[in-house]
Amino acid sequence: MTVSKTVEKAGDAKGRKEAPEVQGEALQLGELSEQLGYVLKRAQLKVFENFLRCMASLQLTPAQFSVLLLVDKNPGRNQTEIASTLGILRPNFVAMLDNLESRDLCTRIRSTNDRRSHILVLTDKGKAVLTRAKKLVATKHESRLNDLLGQANREALIVMLSKIANEF
Amino acid sequence: MTVSKTVEKAGDAKGRKEAPEVQGEALQLGELSEQLGYVLKRAQLKVFENFLRCMASLQLTPAQFSVLLLVDKNPGRNQTEIASTLGILRPNFVAMLDNLESRDLCTRIRSTNDRRSHILVLTDKGKAVLTRAKKLVATKHESRLNDLLGQANREALIVMLSKIANEF
DNA sequence: TATTGTTATACTCTATAACTATA
DNA sequence: TATAGTTATAGAGTATAACAATA
Numbered sequence: 170m171t172v173s174k175t176v177e178k179a180g181d182a183k184g185r186k187e188a189p190e191v192q193g194e195a196l197q198l199g200e201l202s203e204q205l206g207y208v209l210k211r212a213q214l215k216v217f218e219n220f221l222r223c224m225a226s227l228q229l230t231p232a233q234f235s236v237l238l239l240v241d242k243n244p245g246r247n248q249t250e251i252a253s254t255l256g257i258l259r260p261n262f263v264a265m266l267d268n269l270e271s272r273d274l275c276t277r278i279r280s281t282n283d284r285r286s287h288i289l290v291l292t293d294k295g296k297a298v299l300t301r302a303k304k305l306v307a308t309k310h311e312s313r314l315n316d317l318l319g320q321a322n323r324e325a326l327i328v329m330l331s332k333i334a335n336e337f
Numbered sequence: 338m339t340v341s342k343t344v345e346k347a348g349d350a351k352g353r354k355e356a357p358e359v360q361g362e363a364l365q366l367g368e369l370s371e372q373l374g375y376v377l378k379r380a381q382l383k384v385f386e387n388f389l390r391c392m393a394s395l396q397l398t399p400a401q402f403s404v405l406l407l408v409d410k411n412p413g414r415n416q417t418e419i420a421s422t423l424g425i426l427r428p429n430f431v432a433m434l435d436n437l438e439s440r441d442l443c444t445r446i447r448s449t450n451d452r453r454s455h456i457l458v459l460t461d462k463g464k465a466v467l468t469r470a471k472k473l474v475a476t477k478h479e480s481r482l483n484d485l486l487g488q489a490n491r492e493a494l495i496v497m498l499s500k501i502a503n504e505f
Numbered sequence: 506t507a508t509t510g511t512t513a514t515a516c517t518c519t520a521t522a523a524c525t526a527t528a
Numbered sequence: 529t530a531t532a533g534t535t536a537t538a539g540a541g542t543a544t545a546a547c548a549a550t551a
Contacts (some may be wrong), residue, residue, distance in 0.1 A: 196422045199410035200471070205482055206384045206399045208495055211502035213377045219505060220374050229375045232541095242367035249509065254364045256379070261542065263511060268472070277510095285509040285550045303368070314373055317504060318497055326497050327376055329486055334379035336485060337387060400518095417532060424518065431534060445533095453527045453532040508551075516543075524535075 223309040227302050232257070233269060234306070237299045240275060240289045247286040248277070274298055391477040395470050400425070401437065402474070405467045408457045410442060414456040416445070463481055 201207050220231050229237070232255075239251055242268035266289075269275040277287040291299065303318035314323050369375050388399050399403070407419055420430035436456075437443040442463035445455040452453070459467065482491050 196407065196411045196414060196418060198422070199406060201406050201410075202499065203404055203495060204403070204406075204474070205479065205491075205495060206381070206388050207386065207403055207497075208498040208502055209377070209381045209384055210399070212505075213374070213381045214424075215502055215505045216374045216377055231378070235369055235372070235375055238367060238369050238372075239364065242348040242369075243364045246364060247509075250364060251519070254366075256382075258543065260492040260512080260544085277451055279510095283509080283551070287510070306372070311373065313505065314501075317500060322493075322497060323373075325490075326494070327371060327373060329490060329494050330373075330380040331370065332485060333482075334383055336379075337383045415532075427533070428521085428535075429519065442550080448532095451528070453525095455533070506551100509549085511549105512545105512546105512547075514546105516545085517541080519540075520538080522535100522537085525533085526531100527533105528529095528531075 175258055219313070220306070220310055223305050224302060227298055227305065229241065229298070229302055232265065234302055236265065236269065237274065237291060237295060237302070241291050241296065241299055244290060245288055247288055249286070269295070360402055387481070388474070388478055391473050392470060395466055395473065400433065402470055404433065404437065405442065405459060405463060405470070409459050409464065409467055412458060413456055415448065415456055417454070419457055435478070437463070 200334065210254070217231055220234075224230075224234070235255055236251065239254060240246070243251070248262055248266065249259055252259050266277065270277060273292050276290050276292055278286050278290060280286045311323075318326065351431060385399055388402075392398075392402070403423055404419065408414070411419070416430055416434065417427055420427050425433070434443065434445065438445060441460050444458050444460055446458060448454045448456050479491075486494065
């Protein structure tokens with residue numbers, strides 16, 4: 170009982186008792202390892218974790234990166250359009266934009282056509298940060314995926330996940 | 338402006354103004370659709386959503402289902418072991434077990450070896466519910482994945498996601 | 506009347522510190 | 529002293545209602 174759980178290996182310390190109590194061996198995942206939802210969630214957490222590490226120098230979350238990418242690709246759009254495309258609810262998008270704007274990465278511009286809406290644009294700093302972020306993602310993040318899965322498999326994976334996201 | 342956003346199609350309503358303001362057309366996802374993290378997250382949300390719909394009659398979340406599966410597959414284990422295997426922190430596991438126990442799906446048994454720990458076991462009702470849950474998942478949930486991707490692709494997907502979850 | 510951005514709010518998840526009872 | 533379960537708590541993420549300004 171003085172050996173920590175992480176040190177114990179399957180095979181040693183067969184400490185079974187009369188009751189159905191077991192110790193030491195790694196647990197059997199069983200059908201769990203075949204459950205799409207389970208493995209999908211675990212993979213997503215790992216990928217986000219790695220993304221955050223790669224982006225530590227720029228302090229960008231996956232959600233923030235997606236906003237910068239989308240605003241850059243779609244100039245002249247308002248908050249509602251950007252948010253809804255990303256699956257972010259408008260109320261929750263406000264604090265997110267406050268953050269990006271306070272860091273001078275993005276600006277809200279009151280539309281002249283419709284004075285209710287805010288057109289979103291990246292600042293020069295925002296564009297520069299996005300460029301650096303893309304490089305970090307490509308060299309540190311996505312490249313590891315290629316190393317792990319291979320280029321062809323990585324592309325097949327994206328295709329399948331997109332299909333699930335769009336058609337499931 | 339009276340037409341709702343979801344009704345507008347790319348191609349009509351080319352309402353461009355002098356400023357870089359656009360309306361109506363669907364936004365360009367651009368590189369976002371190639372970002373693993375983005376598509377992974379969207380797919381995961383869709384899969385969980387579908388899981389919840391399929392399990393509505395049993396009122397089981399993906400996390401609860403994973404607990405029942407793991408406890409059933411690993412009799413005689415305690416809370417810490419089950420929780421940590423699932424990536425659930427021990428404090429957060431307490432309320433989850435309170436829920437399952439209050440629904441008579443799972444029981445905490447004070448261990449005779451180590452009176453600090455609670456051995457987890459499924460009740461008869463818990464086993465019955467798990468059996469029904471597995472059937473629902475197989476017939477309503479996983480089967481749709483096969484229809485969408487094909488059996489071979491679905492298996493390849495699980496393998497790749499497991500690899501990411503374990504080695505990334 | 507409807508829509509944009511916003512505030513307020515609530516509920517779930519996740520994360521950490523600290524307590525108790527046992528070891 | 530260390531560990532198992534627990535409590536309290538705080539922070540993200542996500543959800544809905546409602547308000548002011550504008551259409």
